[in-house]
Amino acid sequence: MTETSQTTLRTELRMARGALSGLRRDLITDAFAFHPMAPLREGNALLGLVPRRLRGYARWLPHAVLTGFTFLLMLIATESRGGLVGVVAALLCGVPLLTTMFRPIGAWWLSFGATVLTGLLFTDGWSSTGPWTDTGFVSHLAVMAVVAARTRARVAAEMWLLTAALGLAFNSLAGWYGADPFIMIFLSGIVLLVVAAVRGLRDSKKAVAAQVAATETERTRRTLLEERTTIARELHDVVAHHMSVIAIQAEAAPYRVENPPEALTQSFAIIRENAVIALTELRRVLGVVRAEDSMRWEAPDAPQPTLGDLDRLIANVREAGLGVEKTVTGAVRELPQGVELSAYRIIQEALSNTLRHAPGAAASVEISYVLGGLGLRVVNGPPRGLLKPSPGAGHGITGMRERVGMLGGEMTDGPTEDGGYEVAVFIPVTADRS
Numbered sequence: 001m002t003e004t005s006q007t008t009l010r011t012e013l014r015m016a017r018g019a020l021s022g023l024r025r026d027l028i029t030d031a032f033a034f035h036p037m038a039p040l041r042e043g044n045a046l047l048g049l050v051p052r053r054l055r056g057y058a059r060w061l062p063h064a065v066l067t068g069f070t071f072l073l074m075l076i077a078t079e080s081r082g083g084l085v086g087v088v089a090a091l092l093c094g095v096p097l098l099t100t101m102f103r104p105i106g107a108w109w110l111s112f113g114a115t116v117l118t119g120l121l122f123t124d125g126w127s128s129t130g131p132w133t134d135t136g137f138v139s140h141l142a143v144m145a146v147v148a149a150r151t152r153a154r155v156a157a158e159m160w161l162l163t164a165a166l167g168l169a170f171n172s173l174a175g176w177y178g179a180d181p182f183i184m185i186f187l188s189g190i191v192l193l194v195v196a197a198v199r200g201l202r203d204s205k206k207a208v209a210a211q212v213a214a215t216e217t218e219r220t221r222r223t224l225l226e227e228r229t230t231i232a233r234e235l236h237d238v239v240a241h242h243m244s245v246i247a248i249q250a251e252a253a254p255y256r257v258e259n260p261p262e263a264l265t266q267s268f269a270i271i272r273e274n275a276v277i278a279l280t281e282l283r284r285v286l287g288v289v290r291a292e293d294s295m296r297w298e299a300p301d302a303p304q305p306t307l308g309d310l311d312r313l314i315a316n317v318r319e320a321g322l323g324v325e326k327t328v329t330g331a332v333r334e335l336p337q338g339v340e341l342s343a344y345r346i347i348q349e350a351l352s353n354t355l356r357h358a359p360g361a362a363a364s365v366e367i368s369y370v371l372g373g374l375g376l377r378v379v380n381g382p383p384r385g386l387l388k389p390s391p392g393a394g395h396g397i398t399g400m401r402e403r404v405g406m407l408g409g410e411m412t413d414g415p416t417e418d419g420g421y422e423v424a425v426f427i428p429v430t431a432d433r434s
Contacts, residue, residue, distance in 0.1 A: 362382025
């Protein structure tokens, strides 16, 4: 034998051992393990056709259908033969079918064994479908279909091959058992192919849905991280500004007093030193991030905006084609810079969403200076123009919620009765923060 022939033989033997090993894992190892059939899941299309009060029962519809079909088949088997033989025939076709709901692989082996018993014991030509009786034929076909729907595609192929081998084995005894098993081989092949195709399509849809959900989750997480990075940069600018003022004031304070005490001078020096250290640590921890922000109308290096810059923002939005009306209620007062900045960004994002998702609509911006905080409300009407798909839909809302949450505020948003959209925010501002 040449070296090439030996290599081919070893490859074939390895493939055969792999196939036998896979067959043993699929159909022999833990063949009778308990694996109950799950009820229909919430959201199934069939449940949508059932009244809500009956959906708890409708989830068990596959079990009821299979049980009803089994008892019908057993009744036919009993009446077709009568007596003890009919009872035995009914059990041989009914028990495997009922077992598929709890032990699918074991149910197939029961059906396989029932076929052997039928072929050996009942040789009086009950049917022309091989070693199966008429009801046994239907039962075995149904068992394979249910098991194929509950297991992997490879199991369906293995069941079909063993069933075909069993039918052909009895067919070889044609002088003793003159039946044709090819009907079972042909029909079971078609049924198993259809079941495997339907299951593959269902699994593909589940995989796509899971991937879409994972992508959406990742996109939301990335949006949160980007928003937090923006907030960190803005927080750095706010804190750095005030810490710089503290350092400068601490350095200049001793010169404002004639002959200041040594202790006072030393205290101001310590204050300045700590302010400088805080600035250094702040820059080290947060960094000075100057990434391009596509949601801004001002240059990246411009001073951080406040509510005082809102008129310029609204003017730019109007130039983009959005009609905006601004209303301010309450006594206007200076708020902490972080609150002013976040309020500006929230209004900016809400107006940007209106431009994207409600073309041609009008919007109104309401700012309420109330006791204990700041109220914001941005409402737009229904879209009047062509609505184009936007891949980032919903993530601006996520950024708004992140900002409001970091300030301890509350936010509500949702569609209005006329088809528009509303964003309402309340940011608490205590007296000692202003």
